[in-house]
Amino acid sequence: MMARRKPTCGQTASKGYRQAQHQAAKLHKKVARQRQDTARKWAKRVVRDHDAIAVEDFRPKFLAKTTMAHKAADAAIGATQQALLEMGRKHGRDVRLVHPAHTTMDCASCGARTKHALPLSERTYTCTACGVVSPRDKNSARVMLVRAGLNPAGAEGVRPPGALLQEAA
Numbered sequence: 001m002m003a004r005r006k007p008t009c010g011q012t013a014s015k016g017y018r019q020a021q022h023q024a025a026k027l028h029k030k031v032a033r034q035r036q037d038t039a040r041k042w043a044k045r046v047v048r049d050h051d052a053i054a055v056e057d058f059r060p061k062f063l064a065k066t067t068m069a070h071k072a073a074d075a076a077i078g079a080t081q082q083a084l085l086e087m088g089r090k091h092g093r094d095v096r097l098v099h100p101a102h103t104t105m106d107c108a109s110c111g112a113r114t115k116h117a118l119p120l121s122e123r124t125y126t127c128t129a130c131g132v133v134s135p136r137d138k139n140s141a142r143v144m145l146v147r148a149g150l151n152p153a154g155a156e157g158v159r160p161p162g163a164l165l166q167e168a169a
């Protein structure tokens with residue numbers, strides 16, 4: 001509507017154009033609020049279920065150069081990360097930021113780095129050094145936990161080995 005009602009050069013904007021402008025602004029505001037709402041609800045769930053969280057410290061500038069440039073431009077990732085950080089602070093959780101470079105290229109179990117980045121279509125990570133095979137996203141999640149100095153064994157939603165013993169002691 002704005003494009004159709006766009007005033008020609010040198011003319012003042014028509015009432016219809018200003019109305020369309022107002023409508024578009026309202027819609028964008030709604031989208032932004034919906035994103036914020038989803039981000040907060042997600043962050044709340046994550047923060048409630050976990051004591052320590054490691055998250056990539058991505059900067060929009062870094063992401064813009066990667067294959068996720070589209071999402072970064074959408075600002076949804078940044079808003080979600082912000083919500084997680086705020087929620088973590090509010091509930092006194094240990095949220096650690098991790099340098100995002102090579103999280104998909106490193107091996108979570110031996111720390112070796114593959115020579116080439118995996119194409120996005122490749123969903124399983126196979127380490128060339130130690131031969132470990134694991135789902136791509138789980139591998140990078142473990143890499144992030146290791147980098148944050150946390151124990152990746154506790155990330156599976158199960159008790160890490162020794163948890164029972166500690167409780168008993």
Ligand SMILES: [Zn+2]
Nearest residue numbers: 107110127130
């Ligand atoms: Zn390995």
